[in-house]
Amino acid sequence: MASEWKKAKDVLHRLNENGFDAYIVGGAVRDYLLKRKVADIDIVTTATPDEVSRLFSKTYRMNNLHQTVIVKHGDEKYEVTTIRGVTIIDDVSLRDLTINSLLMDCNGEVFDFVRGQDDLFQNVLRACEPFDRMIEDPLRMLRVFRFVSELGFDIDQELLSIISTNHERIQDVAIERVIKEWIKLLKGKHRNLALDLIMSTCLFKSIPGLELTEQALDGLSNVKSLKQSTDTVCLTAFCLCLSRINEQYLKNLALSNEQVKKIQARLFYYELRHKKQWNRLDLYDASIQVAIDVENLRNLYNKENQNIAQLLEMWESLPIHQRSELAISGRDLIHALKKNQGPWVKEALMLAEQLVVTGQCQNEKEVLLNAILEEG
Ligand code: ATP
C-alpha cells in the first residue's frame, strides 16, 4: 500500500487510540474502490478541531466553516474534519453523493450507510434526499456533472430532474468554488457527456461568472481531451470558445493575477499564430513555455502545429532568453547617454533585445551602445 495510505491509517490509529472514531472518507475511498488514482485523502472524525490539534505535532487550522484541521504527517497532508451532526452516519448522509459518502477504517474495512457501493458498481450518481442536498449547497449540481465528466456515470432520474428544475439556485455560489469544479469538469474523460447534460438541464444558464452559451458549449465539445493539460492551458482552451473575452472577464473568474497574465499571453500569441509562423523575435517575446502551450492549443483545436522539437531548437539558438542577459542595462544607458531616466530607457532596451535576438548585433556593450546612439 502506498505511503500516503499507510500514513493516513497512522492518523486514524492515533485518533482511535484516544477514543475518537475516525475514517478515511469521500473521494479517496471512492477512487480506491474504482481502482482510480487517488487525488487526496480526507479524514472524518468525532474529535473536535481542538482535540485534533492537540493530538498531532504539525497541524494548521482551515477556515472554521468546515471544522477542518490539516494534519501533516511526514511529507503527507491530510484534511481532518470534525463530523457534522452527532454520529458519523449523520455526517455521511449530509455529503453530496452516495459514492462520496463511503468510509474506510484503519484496517481498510469499508463502511457504507447510504448504499454508495451499489451506486458505485452500478455507475450511478445519486444523493440521499436529493432536493435537500442540492438546495443546501447548489454547487453540488455542478459537482454532479463534474463527476459525470470524470467517471462517465449515469445520473439518478430524480436527482437529474431536481437539477433541471432548480438550476437557478447555483447563481449565488462563489465563483472561486465554481471555477475549481469547472476545471475538473473540463479535464474529465467524459467531458462531452457532461456538457450535453449541462445544456439539457439548462444549468449552463445559471452558473455564475462563466457566461456560458450553447454556442460556447458546442465549441468546447469539439476541443480534444484536456486530461493532460495544465489548468492554464485548460482555461485558455475554454476562453477560446467564448465569443468575447477580456481582462475583466478573467478577473471576475477570481483567478490570481498571475494566472490571468498567463492566459492573456497565450490568447495573444494564439491569435498571432493564426497570422504567421513563429519567428525568433516573437518566440523571444513570448518565451518558450507560452509558445509550446500555443502549439498545444492549436493541436487541441485540430489545427496544424509546429513541431515542438523545432521550436525548442529555435529557442536554444537564441543568443539571449531574457532581458537580464543583455550586455547593457538601463543604468549603462543612462550613464553613457547622459540623459535622465524615462520611458526612453525601456524603449532602448527593447531595441537592443531586438537587435541581439535577430542577429543584427552581437550581445556586447559597446556594439549595442553604438547601435542605440545611431538610432537616436
Ligand atoms: P477529488 O478526487 O477531485 O478530490 P473528491 O470527491 O475528493 O474529489 P473533494 O472536493 O476533494 O472531492 O471533497 C472531498 C469530499 O468532501 C467529497 O468526496 C464529499 O464527500 C465531500 N464534499 C466536498 N464538497 C462537497 C459539497 N459541496 N457538498 C457536500 N459534500 C462535499
Ligand code: MG
Ligand atoms: Mg478529494
